[in-house]
Amino acid sequence: MARVPQGLDVTSSTAGLKFFYKLGTMGTDLLGFPVDDVMSQTLKADIHTEYQQAFERCAVGSESLGLVHGIAKRMVALRSHYDAIEKATTVPWWFAGILHYKEWNFREPALFEKQVADVLIAKKYHQATIRTLAAYLWGFDLWNGFQDGSGTQSTWVWGRTNVLAQKSSEMGAAGILKHLQKQGLVTAVAPVAAKSAKPTAKAPAKKPAQKGKKLPVMYFSQRDNAAQAHRTCNTASCWMGALYMKTALWEECGEDQNADLNFYLPKVEAYGDTTDHGAQTHALSSLGVKSEWHTALSMNDVKKELDAGRPVVLGVLHKGPVSSPRGGGHMILAVGYDDTGMFIHDPYGDMDLVNGGYPGSTDGSYRHYSYKNLGARFEVEGPGSGWGRIFKGARK
Numbered sequence: 001m002a003r004v005p006q007g008l009d010v011t012s013s014t015a016g017l018k019f020f021y022k023l024g025t026m027g028t029d030l031l032g033f034p035v036d037d038v039m040s041q042t043l044k045a046d047i048h049t050e051y052q053q054a055f056e057r058c059a060v061g062s063e064s065l066g067l068v069h070g071i072a073k074r075m076v077a078l079r080s081h082y083d084a085i086e087k088a089t090t091v092p093w094w095f096a097g098i099l100h101y102k103e104w105n106f107r108e109p110a111l112f113e114k115q116v117a118d119v120l121i122a123k124k125y126h127q128a129t130i131r132t133l134a135a136y137l138w139g140f141d142l143w144n145g146f147q148d149g150s151g152t153q154s155t156w157v158w159g160r161t162n163v164l165a166q167k168s169s170e171m172g173a174a175g176i177l178k179h180l181q182k183q184g185l186v187t188a189v190a191p192v193a194a195k196s197a198k199p200t201a202k203a204p205a206k207k208p209a210q211k212g213k214k215l216p217v218m219y220f221s222q223r224d225n226a227a228q229a230h231r232t233c234n235t236a237s238c239w240m241g242a243l244y245m246k247t248a249l250w251e252e253c254g255e256d257q258n259a260d261l262n263f264y265l266p267k268v269e270a271y272g273d274t275t276d277h278g279a280q281t282h283a284l285s286s287l288g289v290k291s292e293w294h295t296a297l298s299m300n301d302v303k304k305e306l307d308a309g310r311p312v313v314l315g316v317l318h319k320g321p322v323s324s325p326r327g328g329g330h331m332i333l334a335v336g337y338d339d340t341g342m343f344i345h346d347p348y349g350d351m352d353l354v355n356g357g358y359p360g361s362t363d364g365s366y367r368h369y370s371y372k373n374l375g376a377r378f379e380v381e382g383p384g385s386g387w388g389r390i391f392k393g394a395r396k
Helices: 014-025 045-056 062-077 079-089 093-104 109-122 133-143 173-182 233-245 259-269 277-286 299-307 371-378
Strands: 291-297 312-316 330-337 341-345 367-370 386-391
Touching: 045 133, 045 173, 062 079, 062 093, 062 173, 079 093, 079 109, 093 109, 093 133, 093 173, 133 173, 233 259, 233 277, 233 312, 233 330, 233 386, 259 277, 277 291, 277 386, 291 299, 299 312, 299 330, 299 371, 299 386, 312 371, 341 371, 367 371, 371 386
Parallel strands: none
Antiparallel strands: 291 386, 312 330, 312 386, 330 341, 341 367
């Protein structure tokens, strides 16, 4: 029987009681391993394959995209709590974040952080010998005691995805994980062995070459703005940057998924129009976010800012072919880069960099725009001629 860790306050929330009810009553899981030791065991190959293949074809239904997007946004906003859990347990931040949604509906994040690390350790999740995405999906079912099915029959894992045959009102863990992966916030987890009590000495490994940077920035689309949807790219881009630089803004705006329109735009309009860069500077400053508008930026300037942990608002010409771009201008947010291009939060969707316009997906989160084609639309008058907004100071 699993043991409740000593010294924990299990009466301070009903969610906390639910945690420990599961921990104390499950006994053994369906695979025959003791609950408090199962994650230190080797996952059976056929079960691992079942979860892996299901996740590869997993997709969230169109009717649930708004829900899963909102969940992902909330997880990013609360990530500092999940990072602390990962540091204490080696369990990935997103695993903790999904548990926080599934079990506590994102309530009491500080209390959740305090309690869940002890529970994960009590259940030996920190000793897992296989740490692939498929193994962690199985770990979600294990956490839930396989009460809602196992494998591809689990509503707890596959709810609201194409994997589950029956309809479910519950958003499954896999759907959330897939959405985070598509946004570039989750990468494949390499299989690693649990830490040994007496680690053997190893020669220091060479530090891999820097491949780039990707910041965990919330994405906001201008398309869902009830008013001025066609002309609020500047407001949406500045808001995304502000929310990353000052995380307390998420609570200040009431965790509104349309805060770029409902919370931030009125502050901009107190100083001028959404297209007025001076008005944006004043509005951001009123929120405690310092920034500067520049008209002589280069791609290297943008990369330096990203390396410093600050996203950059970029002004681009989004119409016409890349050989002769035109238009009144469009604002996007650079949130990362790699060897071949920039990762962009484009509030209008996925831009056709070669031909211009937006004929494709309306999801503009973490779009990869090549240096060649983005540069032609950003540094229109040559190197060092880009327009954009740089945020000042450290993230807080």
